[in-house]
Amino acid sequence: xxxxxxxxxxxxxxxGLVLLxxxxxxxxxxxxxxxxxGLVPPPGWPLTTPGDVLLGAADRARWSSxxxxxxxxxxxxxxxVALLALWWLLAxxxxxxxxxxxxxxxxxxxxxxxxxxALSDAIATEAGALPGVERAAVRLTGRPARFRTHVMLTxxxxxxxxxxxxxxxxxxxxxxxxxxxxxxxxxxxxxxxxRHKPHxxx
Numbered sequence: 001x002x003x004x005x006x007x008x009x010x011x012x013x014x015x016g017l018v019l020l021x022x023x024x025x026x027x028x029x030x031x032x033x034x035x036x037x038g039l040v041p042p043p044g045w046p047l048t049t050p051g052d053v054l055l056g057a058a059d060r061a062r063w064s065s066x067x068x069x070x071x072x073x074x075x076x077x078x079x080x081v082a083l084l085a086l087w088w089l090l091a092x093x094x095x096x097x098x099x100x101x102x103x104x105x106x107x108x109x110x111x112x113x114x115x116x117x118a119l120s121d122a123i124a125t126e127a128g129a130l131p132g133v134e135r136a137a138v139r140l141t142g143r144p145a146r147f148r149t150h151v152m153l154t155x156x157x158x159x160x161x162x163x164x165x166x167x168x169x170x171x172x173x174x175x176x177x178x179x180x181x182x183x184x185x186x187x188x189x190x191x192x193x194x195r196h197k198p199h200x201x202x
Contacts, residue, residue: 011088101140101147103180116140116147119176126172127151132159134194149173149187154194161191 028034029047041048063070101114120138128136135154142148151173155164168189177185 101180101182114180119180120149122179123149123151123172123176126175127153127168130164130167130171132156132164147186149176149185151187151189153189153191155191157193157195159193161193164191165189 025047029052030050032050033039034041034048046052046054101116101119103114120140124136124138127133127138130136130153132155133153134156137152139150139152140147141150151168153164153168155161173185173187
């Protein structure tokens with residue numbers, strides 16, 4: 001489960017709890033369920049009878065006495081919350097990862113898909129076994145129809161970057177291209193050299 005999924009589920013759970021609590025308060029007050037069933041709400045509990053309002057005259061007078069800045073600040077805060085909620089809603093359709101990739105060329109075979117994580121793990125495993133490569137990380141971004149492969153290789157100090165890049169193209173990337181049957185595999189490769197470990201002279 002990605003951090004984005006955890007954040008979305010947490011926000012949805014909190015929003016659902018707030019809406020559920022508010023809905024139950026309004027429902028109990030509107031149907032006068034406290035009086036009908038002999039329930040005694042806690043002292044200061046809002047909305048206990050059908051005639052109750054969320055902010056009475058005394059509450060409005062007390063908050064209005066805070067100064068001219070109070071209500072503009074409340075309105076600005078509510079507008080900010082609404083804008084953040086709208087931004088979160090609009091950000092959901094935009095996937096940073098392709099999810100499932102079609103397999104089998106163009107057009108792809110019906111019902112045959114490959115998870116992006118499985119493909120990136122396979123490329124990273126094969127790339128990590130190349131000569132001179134100490135670590136390999138692969139990430140896929142974009143949409144399923146137009147995704148991009150990002151490869152990060154950490155090379156040993158004695159490795160030749162040109163030879164490693166050629167081996168990457170002819171090895172893992174060629175295998176992935178052939179396995180998926182895609183016409184091309186747009187790739188961005190970044191190579192860095194691991195630092196020399198200090199040697200202690202005795």
